[in-house]
Amino acid sequence: MNPQVVVDGLINGALIGLGAIGVTLTYSILRFANFAHGEFITFGAYAAMAIAGGVATLVVGSDAGLGALSISPALILAAPLAMALTAGFALALDRILFARLRGASESISIVMASFGASMAIRAAIEFVFTSRPAYFTRDLQIARPIAFGLKATPNQIALLIVAGVLMVGVHLLLSRTQIGRAMRAVSENPALARAAGVDVDMTIRFAWALGGALASAAGVMLGLLVQIRPFMGFDLLLPLFAAAILGGIGSVPGAFAGALVIGLGEALTVQLAGAEWRAAVAFLVLIAVLLIRPSGMAGRPA
Amino acid sequence: MSEAAILSVERMVAGYEPGLPIVNGASIHAARGEIVALLGPNGAGKSTLIKAVAGLAALTSGEVRFDGKDLTGMPAHMRIREGLAFAPQNENVFATMSVDDNLRLAAGFLPSARRASRIAAMYDAFPDLARQRGLLAGRLSGGQRQMLAIARALLAEPKALMLDEPSAGLSPKFVEFVFAKLADIRNSGVTIVLVEQNTRAALALADRAYVLVQGRNRHEGEARALRDDPTIAALYLGGVETEGVA
Numbered sequence: 001m002n003p004q005v006v007v008d009g010l011i012n013g014a015l016i017g018l019g020a021i022g023v024t025l026t027y028s029i030l031r032f033a034n035f036a037h038g039e040f041i042t043f044g045a046y047a048a049m050a051i052a053g054g055v056a057t058l059v060v061g062s063d064a065g066l067g068a069l070s071i072s073p074a075l076i077l078a079a080p081l082a083m084a085l086t087a088g089f090a091l092a093l094d095r096i097l098f099a100r101l102r103g104a105s106e107s108i109s110i111v112m113a114s115f116g117a118s119m120a121i122r123a124a125i126e127f128v129f130t131s132r133p134a135y136f137t138r139d140l141q142i143a144r145p146i147a148f149g150l151k152a153t154p155n156q157i158a159l160l161i162v163a164g165v166l167m168v169g170v171h172l173l174l175s176r177t178q179i180g181r182a183m184r185a186v187s188e189n190p191a192l193a194r195a196a197g198v199d200v201d202m203t204i205r206f207a208w209a210l211g212g213a214l215a216s217a218a219g220v221m222l223g224l225l226v227q228i229r230p231f232m233g234f235d236l237l238l239p240l241f242a243a244a245i246l247g248g249i250g251s252v253p254g255a256f257a258g259a260l261v262i263g264l265g266e267a268l269t270v271q272l273a274g275a276e277w278r279a280a281v282a283f284l285v286l287i288a289v290l291l292i293r294p295s296g297m298a299g300r301p302a
Numbered sequence: 303m304s305e306a307a308i309l310s311v312e313r314m315v316a317g318y319e320p321g322l323p324i325v326n327g328a329s330i331h332a333a334r335g336e337i338v339a340l341l342g343p344n345g346a347g348k349s350t351l352i353k354a355v356a357g358l359a360a361l362t363s364g365e366v367r368f369d370g371k372d373l374t375g376m377p378a379h380m381r382i383r384e385g386l387a388f389a390p391q392n393e394n395v396f397a398t399m400s401v402d403d404n405l406r407l408a409a410g411f412l413p414s415a416r417r418a419s420r421i422a423a424m425y426d427a428f429p430d431l432a433r434q435r436g437l438l439a440g441r442l443s444g445g446q447r448q449m450l451a452i453a454r455a456l457l458a459e460p461k462a463l464m465l466d467e468p469s470a471g472l473s474p475k476f477v478e479f480v481f482a483k484l485a486d487i488r489n490s491g492v493t494i495v496l497v498e499q500n501t502r503a504a505l506a507l508a509d510r511a512y513v514l515v516q517g518r519n520r521h522e523g524e525a526r527a528l529r530d531d532p533t534i535a536a537l538y539l540g541g542v543e544t545e546g547v548a
Contacts, residue, residue: 193396
């Protein structure tokens with residue numbers, strides 16, 4: 001077995017993890033499975049591409065890679081803007097669609113609405129940007145030895161660091177800050193949270209914005225490592241849900257751990273069984289978890 | 303009487319689903335520094351009444367005034383800022399959060415300079431909680447949970463505290479302890495509205511009481527007088543103590 005799967009698996013897992021945090025937050029705070037979460041990933045990637053394109057037209061040369069990276073200054077500027085834009089997009093979708101359905105109807109209507117939103121957003125993105133794959137950069141990256149005989153491209157290393165920083169940041173946010181405590185409180189008991197003075201509506205909006213921003217970061221990563229396509233987020237939906245459920249739905253550290261298991265599992269499967277089996281990994285994990293331990297690794301029994 | 307009332311509920315109709323009112327015209331008043339008990343059989347609407355006052359059950363009609371303000375339509379999270387605190391019966395703490403985080407959460411809307419001192423004051427008042435501050439609240443005993451629920455509700459120095467069956471599920475010794483704490487809290491100037499199945503203990507503590515039946519006022523008066531009233535005793539005092547341990 002080639003130890004290189006560890007690098008591929010970690011990167012893949014980090015990317016799934018960034019997306020799975022949003023899925024698990026939406027599920028635990030709003031109690032529905034948001035099928036449109038994949039589209040936040042796609043939206044984020046295209047938003048970053050459009051902004052980076054705009055910056056590159058204004059500032060000549062800002063689209064050249066930085067040092068060994070093929071990540072340009074224009075993209076480094078565009079990524080946080082795209083995260084903010086995707087956060088706003090998630091808030092708008094909640095305002096226009098989900099907020100109207102909350103409380104008034106059964107939760108299955110909200111899930112179906114999210115499915116409809118997923119299709120509509122994907123179609124709109126395809127309409128604007130066409131279905132032809134796009135790239136942040138055409139530069140080729142050469143993998144270099146790092147340690148223990150493992151190789152990674154400079155982009156992979158940089159993105160792994162960024163994903164790690166984001167995950168640690170989210171963990172600290174949830175465990176150490178007032179808004180983090182409020183999110184945990186609302187997910188456990190919204191009525192008690194209200195009695196304790198928590199503005200539940202504001203907390204819900206924060207969770208949407210955070211989920212959207214992290215999904216956008218995953219989209220930019222995926223765009224840099226592979227390509228940007230209208231289906232990129234939707235195709236990631238199953239691994240996102242598998243990671244969130246494996247980790248115990250509602251648990252953010254659980255979603256990180258679940259994502260790493262899925263990421264490593266996919267990388268291992270590609271090497272041992274072939275790339276055509278990759279998509280089966282998330283399915284198998286999902287079925288196994290639901291059969292053996294539906295509450296997930298960190299979850300509490302429902 | 304109602305001039306001195308800090309809390310007044312007039313002809314309340316409230317419930318959880320439209321068209322199915324659980325409170326059906328009940329009115330209660332509580333004066334500053336008073337302990338008022340709400341008694342009555344299961345399903346009388348006692349809990350729903352205080353939940354509607356807390357903003358956690360829907361008010362169809364009627365009026366809720368607190369400390370000179372109309373609370374109708376005010377979101378629940380704003381009512382604690384007005385000085386009206388509520389400790390629910392079940393799931394009265396955040397089980398997946400530490401004792402400390404439960405208190406920090408409740409301190410969230412205070413000015414940052416006051417947060418630490420108020421949390422410290424609660425640990426002084428409830429030394430048991432101070433010893434367990436790092437423990438997940440879900441691992442506390444029933445009595446300690448009730449203490450945490452009360453500490454959480456008192457954290458922001460409310461003018462009034464509403465409690466839904468603070469004795470439920472507690473051992474008789476702990477009920478005594480909790481009720482003694484409630485007497486202390488009242489002596490510090492806080493008005494208390496108490497929903498109880500444990501009628502004897504509630505009437506021993508309270509100044510006045512209301513007996514609700516089917517969402518309406520049935521009896522009201524001084525706690526002492528209700529305790530000695532043979533009709534009340536026959537209707538509501540016989541055997542209720544076992545019901546309290548639900």
